[in-house]
Amino acid sequence: MKKFILILLFIPSIIIAQEVPEKVTVIKSDQQIENFTSSLGKNELKIDFLDFLIGPALTIGYEKINNSSSGFGTTLLLNLDGNDTSGDLIRDKFALTPYYRFYFLQSEDFGGYGIFAEVFTKFSSTEYKAYNGQGSSKITNDFDIAPGLAVGRKWINRKGFTFELLFGVGRNILYSDDEDYSGWYSESNRTAGKVRAGVTLGKRF
Secondary structure (H helix, E strand, C coil): CHHHHHHHHHHHHHHHHHHCCCCCCCCCCHHHHHHHHHHHCCEEEEEEHHHHHHCCEEEEEEEEEEECCEEEEEEEEEECCCCCCCCCCCEEEEEEEEEEEEEECCCCCCCCCEEEEEEEEEEEEEEEEEECCCCCEEEEEEEEEEEEEEEEEEEECCCCEEEEEEEEEEECCCCCCCCCCCCCECCCCCCCEEEEEEEEEEEEC
16 A cells, blocks of 8 residues: 555656756757858848938848858939038048958857948048038039948848948049149048948848
8 A cells, every 4th residue: 555655656756857858959050051051042132321310311232142151232312302401511422332241150140140340432422512612602613533431230130131330431433632622622621531330121032
């Protein structure tokens, strides 16, 4: 009888022990990461909301994902303000910026995602108001090319939607300290530096 009672006491413990699942550690291989990256798609379209809020300007971008560690693409900026330049600000009327990126991933990342560094070249047409010192003013346009470096971070969910933060600087290679404006000058003269920044939403396909 005592043996039967002891068996009844031990049976629940045995059942509970069998129901506790074993902890399994899953390690993603490079091939698994590449396969998941491909399943999300190799192409990405995005819109920069920072330029839209500050400009207003429309900046759309396209990126081609080479693999989980790199990608290349371009952005196109179009100024949506049809009015003449207000004040003395220098602003881009048009800009085309091709770039190449290097992604730095962790084992759980999806690929084409995470912290990145990029090299870019910005081709831009700028507009600003110039004066001649006699009360007259005119709208002046300049074109420049600015190679540079940028860093940022991209997040992506399992549906392929992306969110990206970006900041970088370049140098206007056509800029010169002794530019001759033939008597015309700007309160906000062009500078050697060029800023590249963005807050974008996109979709991988």
